[in-house]
Amino acid sequence: LAKTTQPISMDSYEGQEVNITCSHNNIATNDYITWYQQFPSQGPRFIIQGYKTKVTNEVASLFIPADRKSSTLSLPRVSLSDTAVYYCLANNSGGYQKVTFGTGTKLQVIP
């Protein structure tokens, strides 16, 4: 399993764009990068997944450079409700997904 490293915590003001970077130096060729969001007392929620370059959906954008050793989750114009823990994972896309959720990045959005 590819180990991922991300900042323990981040603070941001409302309305700002937030970028959370994750490093995964040992990512395997068939691994995808997946990001989850978790609120207190809830299960993680899938946000976005990508393999390389850029992926965008209604919630976030994911930037992955050509070497795939890192990735950046970008949250546009955050609000207080985006305060949560964000997990970065490197895992196979299909079938059984043996993944390791680390401690994630705790994002605190400030009014």
Add this chain to the structure above:
Amino acid sequence: SQTIHQWPATLVQPVGSPLSLECTVEGTSNPNLYWYRQAAGRGLQLLFYSVGIGQISSEVPQNLSASRPQDRQFILSSKKLLLSDSGFYLCAWSDGGGTSGRVGQFFGPGTRLTVL
């Protein structure tokens, strides 16, 4: 659409008592199923996973066990709870046969277990 249910939502049990947590998935077939535990302020620890009925793999040695009696039912059990079993238990599913068209893992609401 797919939904995942867990019950109970909260549970307080004495040390040495048995445990049974249930998870069911609707709207997909042959899902991969997972049990995780999360201690306060910590990341998720994968406990068990299953790729089919009766097929259970354990990730960590412990006094817990899991069973999958039906395609979309996953049960976490213990014969005798320990204080260290307290935590937030989460069930999740992922697409096992490509029928849902969804990627990633999808989590239930969780069960908060307190062992006293």
